[in-house]
Amino acid sequence: MAISAAAPESISSGESGSAHLRLAHSVLSPGAQFADEASFHRWWKEVGDRDRTRVRRVAFDELERWRRDPATGDLGHESGKFFTVHGLDVRLPGAPVEHWQQPIISQPEVGILGLLVKEFDGVLHCLMQAKIEPGNAAGMQLSPTVQATRSNYTRVHGGNPVPYLDYFRDAPPHQVIADVRQSEQGAWFARKRNRNMVVEASGDVELGDRFCWLTLGQVYRLLAVEDLINMDARTVLSCLPLAGQGLSGALPARHRFAAALAASCTPDSGALHPTAEVLSWITEQRTRHEVHTARAPLDSLAGWRYDAERVAHESGLFFSVIGVNVLSEGREVRQWCQPMIEPSHQGLNAFLVRDFGGVLHALVHARVEPGYLDVAELAPTVQCTVENYTLLPDSARPPFLDDVLDAAPERIRYDTVLSEEGGRFHQARNRYVVVETERDADHPDYRWVALHQLTGLLRHSHYVNVQARTLTACLHSLTAADGSAFGAVGAF
Amino acid sequence: MAISAAAPESISSGESGSAHLRLAHSVLSPGAQFADEASFHRWWKEVGDRDRTRVRRVAFDELERWRRDPATGDLGHESGKFFTVHGLDVRLPGAPVEHWQQPIISQPEVGILGLLVKEFDGVLHCLMQAKIEPGNAAGMQLSPTVQATRSNYTRVHGGNPVPYLDYFRDAPPHQVIADVRQSEQGAWFARKRNRNMVVEASGDVELGDRFCWLTLGQVYRLLAVEDLINMDARTVLSCLPLAGQGLSGALPARHRFAAALAASCTPDSGALHPTAEVLSWITEQRTRHEVHTARAPLDSLAGWRYDAERVAHESGLFFSVIGVNVLSEGREVRQWCQPMIEPSHQGLNAFLVRDFGGVLHALVHARVEPGYLDVAELAPTVQCTVENYTLLPDSARPPFLDDVLDAAPERIRYDTVLSEEGGRFHQARNRYVVVETERDADHPDYRWVALHQLTGLLRHSHYVNVQARTLTACLHSLTAADGSAFGAVGAF
Numbered sequence: 006m007a008i009s010a011a012a013p014e015s016i017s018s019g020e021s022g023s024a025h026l027r028l029a030h031s032v033l034s035p036g037a038q039f040a041d042e043a044s045f046h047r048w049w050k051e052v053g054d055r056d057r058t059r060v061r062r063v064a065f066d067e068l069e070r071w072r073r074d075p076a077t078g079d080l081g082h083e084s085g086k087f088f089t090v091h092g093l094d095v096r097l098p099g100a101p102v103e104h105w106q107q108p109i110i111s112q113p114e115v116g117i118l119g120l121l122v123k124e125f126d127g128v129l130h131c132l133m134q135a136k137i138e139p140g141n142a143a144g145m146q147l148s149p150t151v152q153a154t155r156s157n158y159t160r161v162h163g164g165n166p167v168p169y170l171d172y173f174r175d176a177p178p179h180q181v182i183a184d185v186r187q188s189e190q191g192a193w194f195a196r197k198r199n200r201n202m203v204v205e206a207s208g209d210v211e212l213g214d215r216f217c218w219l220t221l222g223q224v225y226r227l228l229a230v231e232d233l234i235n236m237d238a239r240t241v242l243s244c245l246p247l248a249g250q251g252l253s254g255a256l257p258a259r260h261r262f263a264a265a266l267a268a269s270c271t272p273d274s275g276a277l278h279p280t281a282e283v284l285s286w287i288t289e290q291r292t293r294h295e296v297h298t299a300r301a302p303l304d305s306l307a308g309w310r311y312d313a314e315r316v317a318h319e320s321g322l323f324f325s326v327i328g329v330n331v332l333s334e335g336r337e338v339r340q341w342c343q344p345m346i347e348p349s350h351q352g353l354n355a356f357l358v359r360d361f362g363g364v365l366h367a368l369v370h371a372r373v374e375p376g377y378l379d380v381a382e383l384a385p386t387v388q389c390t391v392e393n394y395t396l397l398p399d400s401a402r403p404p405f406l407d408d409v410l411d412a413a414p415e416r417i418r419y420d421t422v423l424s425e426e427g428g429r430f431h432q433a434r435n436r437y438v439v440v441e442t443e444r445d446a447d448h449p450d451y452r453w454v455a456l457h458q459l460t461g462l463l464r465h466s467h468y469v470n471v472q473a474r475t476l477t478a479c480l481h482s483l484t485a486a487d488g489s490a491f492g493a494v495g496a497f
Numbered sequence: 498m499a500i501s502a503a504a505p506e507s508i509s510s511g512e513s514g515s516a517h518l519r520l521a522h523s524v525l526s527p528g529a530q531f532a533d534e535a536s537f538h539r540w541w542k543e544v545g546d547r548d549r550t551r552v553r554r555v556a557f558d559e560l561e562r563w564r565r566d567p568a569t570g571d572l573g574h575e576s577g578k579f580f581t582v583h584g585l586d587v588r589l590p591g592a593p594v595e596h597w598q599q600p601i602i603s604q605p606e607v608g609i610l611g612l613l614v615k616e617f618d619g620v621l622h623c624l625m626q627a628k629i630e631p632g633n634a635a636g637m638q639l640s641p642t643v644q645a646t647r648s649n650y651t652r653v654h655g656g657n658p659v660p661y662l663d664y665f666r667d668a669p670p671h672q673v674i675a676d677v678r679q680s681e682q683g684a685w686f687a688r689k690r691n692r693n694m695v696v697e698a699s700g701d702v703e704l705g706d707r708f709c710w711l712t713l714g715q716v717y718r719l720l721a722v723e724d725l726i727n728m729d730a731r732t733v734l735s736c737l738p739l740a741g742q743g744l745s746g747a748l749p750a751r752h753r754f755a756a757a758l759a760a761s762c763t764p765d766s767g768a769l770h771p772t773a774e775v776l777s778w779i780t781e782q783r784t785r786h787e788v789h790t791a792r793a794p795l796d797s798l799a800g801w802r803y804d805a806e807r808v809a810h811e812s813g814l815f816f817s818v819i820g821v822n823v824l825s826e827g828r829e830v831r832q833w834c835q836p837m838i839e840p841s842h843q844g845l846n847a848f849l850v851r852d853f854g855g856v857l858h859a860l861v862h863a864r865v866e867p868g869y870l871d872v873a874e875l876a877p878t879v880q881c882t883v884e885n886y887t888l889l890p891d892s893a894r895p896p897f898l899d900d901v902l903d904a905a906p907e908r909i910r911y912d913t914v915l916s917e918e919g920g921r922f923h924q925a926r927n928r929y930v931v932v933e934t935e936r937d938a939d940h941p942d943y944r945w946v947a948l949h950q951l952t953g954l955l956r957h958s959h960y961v962n963v964q965a966r967t968l969t970a971c972l973h974s975l976t977a978a979d980g981s982a983f984g985a986v987g988a989f
Contacts, residue, residue, distance in 0.1 A: 115784045176777075184777035186784065200784055246773075281738070284956060285668075285676035292607045292678065292692055379870070379958075464776060465957050466871075 038130075038218045042226065045219070052135045052215055053145050056335035060139045060431075064313045068328045068342040078304025078311055080326070080344045086156040088112035088429070090316075090326050090344050092301035092309075093195065095375040097294070101401035106306040108316050108326050109376060110346065110429060111195045115186060117158065119151035119173035119202040120241045122182070123210060123218075130218040132169070132210065136235065138427030139331040140345055142434055146235035146424060147227065150216070165337075168213050172204050180205040183244040186466045187474065188382060190425065191374025193324070193346050195298075198378065198466070199237075201244045221245075225482035229421055232434065236426045236471065243474035244463050247481055261360070262418065262441065266483055269365035269456040276455040277361045286452055287468070290371035291380040298375050315347075322393050324348045327431060347431040348390065351422070354472040355387040355409040355438040356480070357446070358418070359453065366453035367480070368405070368446050369473060382470040383462070386451065404448055412440040419479045435472070437479055456480060530622075530710045534718065537711070544627045544707055545637050548827030552631045552923075556805045560820045560834040570796025570803055572818070572836045578648040580604035580921070582808075582818050582836050584793035584801075585687065587867040589786070593893035598798040600808050600818050601868060602838065602921060603687045607678060609650065611643035611665035611694040612733045614674070615702060615710075622710040624661070624702065628727065630919030631823040632837055634926055638727035638916060639719065642708070657829075660705050664696050672697040675736040678958045679966065680874060682917065683866025685816070685838050687790075690870070690958070691729075693736045713737075717974035721913055724926065728918045728963065735966035736955050739973060753852070754910065754933065758975055761857035761948040768947040769853045778944055779960070782863035783872040790867050807839075814885050816840045819923060839923040840882065843914070846964040847879040847901040847930040848972070849938070850910070851945065858945035859972065860897070860938050861965060874962040875954070878943065896940055904932040911971045927964070929971055948972060 039045040065073055070083045081089040093109040121132040136148035153167045158174075172179055182203040189197045212218065219227070224242065228234050234242075247270055268274040278286075303326075304311045308319055316326040325347045333339045357368040372384035389403045391410075419439035426433075446453065459477050462468040469477065531537040557565055562575045573581040585601040613624040628640035645659045650666075664671055675695040680686075704710065711719070716734065720726050726734075739762055760766040770778075795818075796803045800811055808818040817839045825831045849860040864876035881895045883902075910931040917925035938945065951969050954960040961969065 181773065181777045183773075184780045186780060200780060281673065281675075281956075285673045288676045288678060288692060288958075464773075466780075 039223065042223075045217070045223065045227075048217060049135065049145075056137055056145070056333065058137050058139065058144060058334070059332045061330045061332075062314065063328045063330045063342065065328050065344070066313065067330065068344065069330075071328075071342060071344065074303075077302035078316075079302065084156075086114075087154070087343075090303060092303045092306045093375055094299045094301045096297040097373060097375075098297075099294075100373070101398055106301055106308065107323070107375075108303055108306065108309065108346075109195045110193055110197070112154070112197045112429075114155035116154040116199045117151055117170070117173050117202060118149050118199050118237045118241050119153075119169070119204065120238070121150040121169055121172050121204055121206050121210065122221075123206045125218070129221050131221060131224050132212075133217055133219050133224065133238065135215045135217070137333060138235075139329055139343070140424075140429065140431040140433065141232070141235070141427035142424050142432055143232040146427065147224075147233055147238055148235045149238045149241045152237045168216070172206060173202050176204055178207050180207070183241075183246060183464070185244060185464060187240060187244070187463075187469070187471065188377055188467055189240075189471045190430075191376035191382070191470065193376070193430070195376045196378050197376065199240075201241045203241060203245060222485040225485035228479055228482040229419075231422045232424045235424060236475065239423070239475040239478045240471055242478040242481070243469070245481070246464065247460060262365070263484075265360040265363055265365040266456070266480065268363055270460070270481070270484070272457040272461070274364045274455070274457070275362070276364065276458055277366055277453045280458055280461065283452060283454055283458060287371065287381075287383070290450065294373050294380055296373055296375060296377075296380055318349075320396050322349050322396055323390075329431065345429060345431040346433070348433050350390050350392040352390040352433075352435040353387060353406075353409065353438065354385045354435050354476060355440060356473075356476045357386040357405060357408055357440055357442045357444075358480070359442050359444075361453065364455050365480075366455050367459070367476070368451050369454050369459075369469075371450050371452075372470065374470070377467070377470075379467050383454075383459075383468055383473055384470045385472050385476055386446075388470075388472050404451070405446070408442060408444065409438055409440055412438075412442075416441045418483060421479075423475065437475055439476065439479060439483075531715065534715075537709070537715065537719075540709060541627065541637075548629060548637075548825065550629050550631065550636060550826070551824045553822045553824075554806065555820045555822045555834065557820050557836070558805065559822065560836065561822075563820075563834060563836065569794035571794065576648075578606075579646070579835075582795060584795045584798045585867055586791045586793045588789040589865060589867075590789075591786075592865070593890055598793055598800065599815070599867075600795055600798065600801065600838075601687045602685055602689070604646070604689045604921075606647035608646040608691045609643055609662070609665050609694060610641050610691050610729045610733050611645075611661070611696060612730070613642040613661055613664050613696055613698050613702065614713075615698045617710070621713050623713060623716055624698075624704075625709055625711050625716065625730065627707045627709070629825065630727075631821055631835075632916075632921065632923040632925065633724070633727070633919035634916050634924055635724040638919065639716075639725055639730055640727045641730045641733045644729045660708070664698060665694050668696055670699050672699070675733075675738060675956070677736060677956060679732060679736070679955075679961070679963070680869055680959055681732075681963045682922075683868035683874070683962065685868070685922070687868045688870050689868065691732075693733045695733060695737060714977040717977035720971055720974040721911075723914045724916045727916060728967065731915070731967040731970045732963055734970040734973070735961070737973070738956065739952060754857070755976075757852040757855055757857040758948070758972065760855055762952070762973070762976065764949045764953070766856045766947070766949070767854070768856065768950055769858055769945045772950055772953065775944060775946055775950060779863065779873075779875070782942065786865050786872055788865055788867060788869075788872055810841075812888050814841050814888055815882075821923065837921060837923040838925070840925050842882050842884040844882040844925075844927040845879060845898075845901065845930065846877045846927050846968060847932060848965075848968045849878040849897060849900055849932055849934045849936075850972070851934050851936075853945065856947050857972075858947050859951070859968070860943050861946050861951075861961075863942050863944075864962065866962070869959070869962075871959050875946075875951075875960055875965055876962045877965050877968055878938075880962075880964050896943070897938070900934060900936065901930055901932055904930075904934075908933045910975060913971075915967065929967055931968065931971060931975075 079091040089111050094106050096104050132150040134148045137145045150169045158167050184202045186198045187201050327347050328344050330342050358365050368386040369383040371381045373381045386405050387403050387409050394402050422434050422436050424434050571583040581603050586598050588596050624642045626640045627637050629637045642661045650659050678690040678692050681689045819839050820836050822834050850857050860878040861875040863873045865873045878897050879895050879901050886894050912930050914926050914928050
């Protein structure tokens with residue numbers, strides 16, 4: 006099925022410091038594939054019914070084509086591709102916990118997370134994929150158009166070609182809207198990064214099986230559904246160079262939060278701290294903290310037990326490394342084995358947000374994680390798994406945690422459980438929360454930043470971590486929350 | 498001596514994507530410490546006569562307080578601080594030379610290169626230091642206000658406190674104008690970076706011995722003098738967030754090059770490739786190239802000979818590691834030993850520049866060096882040591898080299914030999930050249946960028962390499978070349 010194209014002239018990327026995008030998004034649009042949310046869900050169910058995926062835990066010995074290094078216990082694929090699981094020794098002088106060891110995933114290849122967008126009848130649409138991954142809580146989730154490791158797209162696994170890949174590997178004549186490498190979980194991945202791309206298609210685009218066109222507004226609406234928009238889609242969405250011009254004018258004055266949110270997307274509305282000051286603070290944080298990491302053998306990590314079926318912390322906390330056997334039955338039958346990381350508990354990622362002079366700001370934390378390429382990245386105000394702190398010193402308890410846990414319901418602007426990457430993490434679910442506050446936050450490791458500042462930083466690699474990118478996408482999604490004010494035209 | 502302060506209100510950092518700075522620079526100014534260049538040179542000679550520094554080559558065994566690791570031959574300080582010299586094994590699949598080994602300096606600490614600036618009578622002045630370093634061709638050079646390794650400023654060497662350091666370690670109430678970590682020579686340093694800072698002082702500033710206030714215009718004029726403005730000063734100067742507003746209007750139309758240069762400093766004047774496209778090209782370059790490095794023992798590097806006095810390449814090309822004993826006699830007597838890198842020949846770093854629609858663009862090269870933190874950085878059009886290519890395959894000969902070597906004299910806009918860092922490199926001198934061209938340059942690894950795009954990238958770490966930063970400062974300096982048009986007021 007092909008949807009014929011409208012002329013793309015209303016999307017243009019400007020040239021004045023930060024590129025911005027005049028996008029139109031709507032919840033309902035005459036050109037939309039789905040007239041309403043119910044019709045999307047019917048399609049979703051129909052696609053989901055076609056496939057069955059069975060994920061079975063297996064011992065490390067039963068991981069076909071994977072080898073356990075006899076000297077170290079490290080787990081690697083026989084091809085030398087995909088990823089390995091090894092140990093890491095971490096030293097953070099001055100931190101509440103100054104030294105520890107842990108397993109970590111090493112995946113040096115840079116994959117592509119690509120979102121193809123296109124205007125139909127003046128409304129921006131995203132080409133989304135219904136994708137099954139073994140670790141997903143709900144089995145199938147909405148992913149970006151392309152989600153491919155280098156091993157995938159060079160077809161080490163001997164699978165089918167990756168649909169739509171050429172739009173991202175050889176973009177012209179299509180328009181590249183965002184193209185940046187971003188980190189992923191620095192607690193679980195050693196220096197992993199993926200290339201986040203948004204490309205606007207010119208000409209007709211064939212609509213493949215398991216793919217659908219959603220307006221950006223529809224995608225934003227679906228971000229409020231548990232375990233639906235996958236992590237890769239969220240990180241790519243966060244890189245959209247949105248600008249809020251035109252939003253705030255359309256708002257009734259009583260929508261104070263919505264107006265401050267719209268202003269926050271608009272570079273002209275300013276910020277509490279000028280960007281030069283924010284950049285200097287990041288430089289200071291990255292200079293002040295020292296991170297020393299060294300590879301260590303997986304089978305002799307202090308505090309970890311390595312048995313036939315898992316590598317787990319003695320306390321039962323944090324996470325385990327497990328093995329799974331995946332059988333996917335549908336149009337084609339695929340079967341494979343792989344190690345995965347299984348977190349012990351659900352995590353919490355939250356932004357405190359506050360209105361300064363009519364502009365909404367998020368409180369970001371300069372967070373050090375051992376897997377980051379460059380010491381620290383901007384993280385949510387709170388990013389933690391509460392249960393883990395039973396084992397850690399009181400000084401390690403995250404600042405502002407109680408502001409989130411005790412937030413009055415009327416101050417909670419967003420609150421949904423979303424899944425992390427289902428290709429590497431097994432049932433990794435985090436509660437994402439946005440809480441409006443009026444409190445001060447005078448802490449040297451935290452700063453209030455406007456959303457347009459985050460958008461500016463997201464043009465560059467390694468500033469904003471994957472959890473904060475999800476929350477950035479969630480904040481953007483709230484601009485579509487009120488259909489009457491935002492949904493209809495909403496030039497970002 | 499203290500020079501009293503003018504109010505700093507004419508320097509302000511804006512908030513609209515890229516911060517810009519309304520600076521005033523002049524070659525002559527009533528408030529300047531030096532009324533003309535001759536009076537600067539008199540001061541320079543007077544300071545230089547006070548000190549004598551003697552640098553003597555010594556065998557590695559005679560390097561007091563340095564140890565040669567018996568297992569590897571690696572050279573390190575007994576304190577474990579400062580730096581080490583070890584070996585590196587480099588693999589660049591697909592490059593003209595795919596595999597080699599070499600010595601490299603490892604200096605993981607992030608030092609501070611800090612320039613203190615201040616307005617006097619509405620004209621921006623820089624606090625420069627007359628600094629002696631053992632590797633300097635001319636002994637003494639002009640450095641930024643502060644040039645300190647972490648070992649320096651935490652006083653591992655037991656020396657005096659670093660003057661003016663507090664302006665950079667605890668900036669408020671002073672204004673931070675630039676603050677970013679940048680790489681240095683990726684061929685000689687493993688992942689070294691220094692924090693480049695420009696801070697505007699509020700209040701009176703005591704003028705120390707060996708320090709002087711120069712207007713930015715005077716500094717730019719002195720950039721045309723051989724071996725005078727040192728590398729650290731040049732890299733900090735390149736990070737000044739200049740904006741060219743007001744320059745072009747003041748220009749007589751006949752100054753076509755000058756007008757295009759001024760327009761190139763102005764974000765509003767646009768660029769051949771929108772910044773989003775340039776960023777995407779950088780992402781592509783950094784994704785496409787793979788660099789694999791592994792530490793190797795210094796005493797068994799393929800192609801290198803390690804004898805009592807040097808580690809040198811068998812061919813006599815590239816560079817050597819040597820040992821020096823430094824005796825500095827002046828107000829205080831200091832003596833120390835250290836290893837240094839000595840290049841075999843003078844190098845060549847050149848920008849081809851071209852006018853596109855009245856805006857000057859420089860042709861940058863996405864260059865891979867083994868010591869970069871992130872694969873590739875933007876380098877000069879040509880960055881090479883011509884003699885080294887006698888040993889390398891023809892395919893390795895740099896594109897555009899002949900455009901520089903054969904340039905007609907009237908097309909050469911800048912041409913001066915400048916020194917690299919005299920604290921680590923012995924007599925490392927490079928010819929820096931800017932050549933105006935009208936040729937096309939359709940090469941996937943090269944892009945034409947406007948100067949304001951480089952300035953925008955220089956707000957962030959690791960985009961522009963140290964040689965291209967020098968050339969950026971040199972191009973900026975040409976705005977001061979014509980005293981009548983630029984020197985007088987010149988709000989950047």
